[in-house]
Amino acid sequence: MAETHPAAVESLLAKITTREARVGIIGMGYVGLPLALTFIEKGFRVLGFDVDPEKVTALGAGQSYIKHLDPARVAAAAKTGRFEATADFSRLDEPDAILICVPTPLTAQREPDMSYVIGSSHKIKDRLRKGQLVVLESTTYPGTTDELVKGILEQSGLRMGEDFYLAFSPEREDPGNRDHSTATIPKVVGGVDRGSLALAQALYSQAIARTVAVSSARAAEAAKLTENIFRAVNIALVNELKVVYDTMGIDIWEVLDAAATKPFGFMRFDPGPGWGGHCIPLDPFYLAWKAREFGRSTKFIEIAGEVNVEMPHYVVNKLQLALNERGKALKGTKVLLLGVAYKKDIDDPRESPAFEIIELLRRLGAVLSYHDPHVPKLPRMRSWPHLPELASLPLNEDTLKSHDAVLIVTNHSAVDYDAVLNHAAFIVDTRGVYRSAHPKVIKA
Ligand SMILES: NC(=O)c1ccc[n+]([C@@H]2O[C@H](COP(=O)([O-])OP(=O)(O)OC[C@H]3O[C@@H](n4cnc5c(N)ncnc54)[C@H](O)[C@@H]3O)[C@@H](O)[C@H]2O)c1
Structure with missing residues (x-):
């Protein structure tokens, strides 16, 4: 029997499954841009946010700035009329789902530099409205989504799980890989609560071949780190x-x-x-x-x-x-x-x-x-x-x-x-x- 959810969740689920939901993506880089194209190619409307005005202009003109990405895909996305890029973050109230794909580098002291995630979360908080789903995709430590991001978003006065929804879904993009693309790589999804998981899973299932649900955002954050630690350790071994x-x-x-x-x-x-x-x-x-x-x-x-x-x-x-x-x-x-x-x-x-x-x-x-x-x-x-x-x-x-x-x-x-x-x-x-x-x- 299908799981039942509160009316607000059901209403967003319906928008997602009919692909009427508008997707916002913060960070139009190596991860965000292919993700945007994937959603557009499946019929969604996408609003891409970036602080870099050159990227916004290039996307407006249907041009790619990532070499391994087929320029025809970007040009085709622009022609659909369903893709817009902007540096105007006051428009963050427009999308129904906001996916965060900003950098997560290390500081000079080799500690997590969370400034991009924190900055993006504040910008979302400033425009957050009832019924929005927010998903963090940037690679990060377990606890980022349900402690840091949730804390900032709730400063809006809105409550996670009642007014808005929050999940983590790591990006597994492998630039230059000809065998796998955003649409074919299974997507791990962890919600901060049940409704958030259902919404995030529904959204990614529209565009990506397979989603893999885990019990929490933390488990999803840890899954991503485990994959890359496995690589780092094995590279060191050889x-x-x-x-x-x-x-x-x-x-x-x-x-x-x-x-x-x-x-x-x-x-x-x-x-x-x-x-x-x-x-x-x-x-x-x-x-x-x-x-x-x-x-x-x-x-x-x-x-x-x-x-x-x-x-x-x-x-x-x-x-x-x-x-x-x-x-x-x-x-x-x-x-x-x-x-x-x-x-x-x-x-x-x-x-x-x-x-x-x-x-x-x-x-x-x-x-x-x-x-x-x-x-x-x-x-x-x-x-x-x-x-x-x-x-x-x-x-x-x-x-x-x-x-x-x-x-x-x-x-x-x-x-x-x-x-x-x-x-x-x-x-x-x-x-x-x-x-x-x-x-x-x-x-x-
Ligand atoms: N590149 C990969 O292959 C890859 C794979 C898996 C996961 N990731 C993870 O995905 C995340 C994004 O990585 P990426 O490679 O796409 O980075 P990137 O540098 O290519 O793209 C980030 C984009 O965000 C923009 N940006 C920076 N600050 C911003 C802000 N405050 N608001 C809006 N836009 C902002 C930048 O201008 C840039 O276009 C990181 O956490 C990374 O670890 C990357």
Whole structure:
């Protein structure tokens, strides 16, 4: 028998199931924009909010600013007449459901920076009206939704569960992944109360293939952190094994290719020059921070951090040793980095280990250039104030021959690695691009 709810919940449920409900999304970034398109493509009207006027203007003109997102989808969404973007947050009373997709970075002290979530919650509170559903999607520590966000929203005088509804549903967007998209990735949903869960689940079920209900917003928050901690720890594990095996003269890539043939009980993770992106190096520390409040330590998270943060140093050391073998010092040596995005085939350089590698090489006096088919200019980064101003060089014989060494940081598919092997003096390969042994290739 279908669950019954108070009249106000039933009324919003009806609006959702008939797709008359208007969806508001705060934060039109890597997460918010694909989510907006997904709802529009299912027939909803979407109002996108962003503080960045350039994004608002681009969306108004039907233009995408995210490279891996098909521009035709944004153009088509604009043509439906059901998509509008705005920087006017006084319009937050217009949508029936508001989804928060703002950044959740770390502070300089590596603690959760909740300023974006807090700021958005206040803006919602200022315009909150009866019957609205609010869902937080930003990755965060357990308790954010039912303590922090609820507390701010209730300053409006309205009551959660009676006047408005509140849930958490983590985003699992994987930029550049061709096999999975927002609409096909199952969506975990946790409500602060039963009515909120029913509403959030109903909303996502309209646009996303499968929703997975959990008993609370906290469980949903913890599920997201668990997924990313699992990745962070396993990346650290293979990175540590890489170093150990290398010392023993064993190739980690050969080992992984063999281990991965086990049809059960093994999940492959690949080593690399560190960890990167907006999620894996940051999210685990949201739990570490919250755990301290409960007198608990998170040893795996700390160790994963130590191992992964050490990797750029390991890579630079490998390059130094290789130069040493050739009677050269790093100082004055021309190094070409291949790939600066944090992972293959995307244009996002956030938290990329490339920055730490560039900084280490710069301090040691190397002369740096890079090629990345997806990152034409090295962006300014708050944490890396001394980075040289660099633009991607064309990758050709001249470029390769005019450098003393090539360092593969990111293994983009668009690069011709045979040509790199032909023309480079030698290559430090952190991604296992070259599987067989070659005198020019140093695996790192
Ligand atoms: N990028 C991913 O692959 C990914 C995957 C899963 C989860 N997440 C999580 O999703 C959340 C958003 O990440 P993202 O990658 O989309 O970030 P992003 O930086 O790409 O997008 C955030 C957007 O919010 C806007 N913004 C900032 N402050 C704002 C404010 N006060 N009001 C309105 N808009 C504001 C920014 O201009 C930007 O357009 C984070 O919590 C992140 O951890 C990201």
